[in-house]
Amino acid sequence: MIEVNELTKRYGPKAAVSDLSFTVRPGHVTGFLGPNGAGKSTTLRMMLGLHHPTSGSVTIDGRPFADRPRGMRHVGALLDAHDVHGGRTAQAHLTALAVSNRLPRRRVGEVLEEVGLGDAGGRRIGGFSLGMKQRLGIATALLGDPPVLLFDEPLNGLDPEGVKWVRGLFHRLAAEGRTVFVSSHLMSEMENTADFLVVIGKGRLIAAESLKDFAARGTRQSVSVRTPDAAVLRTVLTDEGAHVEPHTDNSLTVTGLSASRIGDLAFQNMVPVHELTPHTASLEAAFMELTADSVEYAAGDAR
Numbered sequence: 057m058i059e060v061n062e063l064t065k066r067y068g069p070k071a072a073v074s075d076l077s078f079t080v081r082p083g084h085v086t087g088f089l090g091p092n093g094a095g096k097s098t099t100l101r102m103m104l105g106l107h108h109p110t111s112g113s114v115t116i117d118g119r120p121f122a123d124r125p126r127g128m129r130h131v132g133a134l135l136d137a138h139d140v141h142g143g144r145t146a147q148a149h150l151t152a153l154a155v156s157n158r159l160p161r162r163r164v165g166e167v168l169e170e171v172g173l174g175d176a177g178g179r180r181i182g183g184f185s186l187g188m189k190q191r192l193g194i195a196t197a198l199l200g201d202p203p204v205l206l207f208d209e210p211l212n213g214l215d216p217e218g219v220k221w222v223r224g225l226f227h228r229l230a231a232e233g234r235t236v237f238v239s240s241h242l243m244s245e246m247e248n249t250a251d252f253l254v255v256i257g258k259g260r261l262i263a264a265e266s267l268k269d270f271a272a273r274g275t276r277q278s279v280s281v282r283t284p285d286a287a288v289l290r291t292v293l294t295d296e297g298a299h300v301e302p303h304t305d306n307s308l309t310v311t312g313l314s315a316s317r318i319g320d321l322a323f324q325n326m327v328p329v330h331e332l333t334p335h336t337a338s339l340e341a342a343f344m345e346l347t348a349d350s351v352e353y354a355a356g357d358a359r
């Protein structure tokens with residue numbers, strides 16, 4: 057479990073992270089979402105003891121990461137896929153890390169296979185595509201077989217097949233009981249990847265909850281209803297306190313009542329219903345709404 061307690065990081069007068077508190081639990085994939093510049097990378101670096109907080113603390117399973125002698129055996133991280141020596145082969149890069157962290161050398165072959173780079177182990181990293189570098193970064197995080205895994209934008213540069221593979225891998229790692237914490241600035245990337253979300257904007261916490269609860273915060277749920285007696289049903293639903301928007305094709309868009317309540321009311325008033333479709337709020341819409349005030353640079357800012 058990762059516990060972030062009232063974490064603040066200032067660079068001069070600017071606060072990159074402000075009074076941030078949240079918990080990341082094992083057994084789930086938790087998405088760490090926020091627009092560009094929200095403070096995700098700064099927070100991840102503080103989790104790993106690479107940046108010192110101005111105030112507050114982060115513990116991983118009860119202790120700061122810096123106090124963990126087992127290092128890569130306890131926490132695996134991918135922070136920047138480009139941060140590797142291009143002249144080395146993937147195999148040499150991982151072997152150096154295995155040796156310096158006293159990990160068994162056999163892990164090198166295992167993790168290369170695991171990330172689909174089994175045939176590329178002998179090639180120089182300088183010739184790797186961004187997607188291959190991401191896979192190598194994931195292999196590095198897995199090298200120590202750690203219970204806690206942190207990934208900064210791991211889906212960047214992956215093709216659709218690669219994205220599908222990463223999602224499967226993260227779900228499997230979480231199902232094994234590990235803590236999997238994954239950052240992204242795109243809700244679309246997290247939608248089928250994470251079970252829980254920690255959302256930040258301008259360094260502050262916006263939400264820490266399940267994906268389902270997060271979606272429910274956004275645009276209100278609406279229901280499409282189609283009926284030959286649109287005028288009658290509109291009156292019935294409005295009397296019940298719903299907001300009803302009529303359309304020319306005998307359909308209504310209703311907010312403020314559930315689909316089942318609308319169906320019951322139509323039945324009680326003998327109004328035939330030809331369609332009743334609930335529309336849940338899109339996650340993207342919820343994310344845009346909640347972070348709208350936190351975007352550092354929006355289109356139209358340039359003058």
Ligand SMILES: Nc1ncnc2c1ncn2[C@@H]1O[C@H](COP(=O)(O)OP(=O)(O)OP(=O)(O)O)[C@@H](O)[C@H]1O
Pocket residue numbers: 067070071072090091092093094095096097098099241
């Ligand atoms: N070393 C630094 N010196 C000064 N300001 C910094 C430094 N590192 C980060 N910042 C600022 O802190 C804020 C948070 O940056 P950070 O990289 O953590 O955001 P992020 O959410 O990871 O963004 P992105 O999705 O663009 O990577 C930004 O405004 C950034 O400009």
